Amino acid sequence: MFDKNLEKNTIAMMDLLPDASVNARAESPLAHLDQFHSHTNIDTDSISLQEKPFLGHLLLRGNADNTAFKDAIKKVLLCELPKTLACIYTNELSICWVSPDEWLILCEGDKAYKLEKKLREALVGHYSLCNISGGQTVLVLSGHHAHDVLMKSTSYDVADCSFPIGKAVTTTLAKSQAIICRKDKTTWELIVRRSFADYIWHYLHDASSEFK
Amino acid sequence: MFSIYCPHCCEYREEEEFHAIGEAHIARPVDPDALTDAEWASYLYIRKNPRGLHHEQWVHAIGCRKFFNITRDTVSYEIKETYKIGEAPAFVA
Numbered sequence: 284m285f286d287k288n289l290e291k292n293t294i295a296m297m298d299l300l301p302d303a304s305v306n307a308r309a310e311s312p313l314a315h316l317d318q319f320h321s322h323t324n325i326d327t328d329s330i331s332l333q334e335k336p337f338l339g340h341l342l343l344r345g346n347a348d349n350t351a352f353k354d355a356i357k358k359v360l361l362c363e364l365p366k367t368l369a370c371i372y373t374n375e376l377s378i379c380w381v382s383p384d385e386w387l388i389l390c391e392g393d394k395a396y397k398l399e400k401k402l403r404e405a406l407v408g409h410y411s412l413c414n415i416s417g418g419q420t421v422l423v424l425s426g427h428h429a430h431d432v433l434m435k436s437t438s439y440d441v442a443d444c445s446f447p448i449g450k451a452v453t454t455t456l457a458k459s460q461a462i463i464c465r466k467d468k469t470t471w472e473l474i475v476r477r478s479f480a481d482y483i484w485h486y487l488h489d490a491s492s493e494f495k
Numbered sequence: 496m497f498s499i500y501c502p503h504c505c506e507y508r509e510e511e512e513f514h515a516i517g518e519a520h521i522a523r524p525v526d527p528d529a530l531t532d533a534e535w536a537s538y539l540y541i542r543k544n545p546r547g548l549h550h551e552q553w554v555h556a557i558g559c560r561k562f563f564n565i566t567r568d569t570v571s572y573e574i575k576e577t578y579k580i581g582e583a584p585a586f587v588a
């Protein structure tokens with residue numbers, strides 16, 4: 284039987300971040316690199332590899348053709364959801380297309396709970412919203428050789444004509460996979476699974492070394 | 496390079512992003528309890544193995560992770576078309 288409560292979005296939510304009274308420390312999947320950081324950080328004009336840790340990752344699913352869904356999203360995010368293989372950057376958010384009914388919203392880590400709440404209050408009917416912040420992290424590969432590093436790391440064509448600024452593609456990266464977003468001419472954001480973050484970091488570090 | 500067109504991503508992608516799942520257009524019986532063992536076994540296990548055009552289910556596993564169908568020639572391996580689940584193939588034997 285149809286549950287009337289579904290319409291009211293009575294779904295248990297919790298802020299995944301502990302408040303100050305709890306003696307806990309957030310750890311990025313690359314936290315163990317800290318002790319070697321002077322060795323592992325690459326940061327030159329040619330090539331730079333940085334982690335953007337502790338962002339809020341919200342995975343949204345719904346029917347992009349449903350007017351109520353679209354209106355609710357627009358009300359909360361103040362923009363439309365990106366179309367096929369696109370990503371958009373606003374002041375507070377970045378949103379990328381993952382599949383025809385799936386989008387990944389990235390925001391500041393401490394804003395994720397508030398955003399999830401606002402979305403749940405606005406959305407009705409059949410949709411899904413999941414905080415997956417703990418499951419993945421963002422690596423930023425930039426510099427004028429970033430393109431060269433990607434060229435040998437993924438089978439996807441990263442040339443300007445097939446991978447313009449504002450495109451987002453889930454594809455193979457080294458022996459793993461990533462969502463690759465092109466933010467500007469020389470900046471690429473790679474969204475990777477937590478369990479593969481260490482492998483991909485070391486892989487990219489090695490792949491970048493010839494361009495340092 | 497061997498590229499397959501994903502009807503959900505609307506572009507050609509490397510073959511290594513895809514997985515073949517098997518024969519397409521197999522409808523689940525509406526009332527499995529009413530089936531004989533032979534009928535149920537046929538639904539679960541018995542598959543076509545044609546020489547020529549074959550309709551197959553594939554998944555864009557390292558990509559949009561959506562399922563879709565391919566019409567493929569089992570002799571030449573040529574992919575005739577890819578189409579979404581629920582759509583009818585344009586190439587039929």
Ligand SMILES: [Zn+2]
Pocket residue numbers: 501502503504505555558559560561
């Ligand atoms: Zn796809």
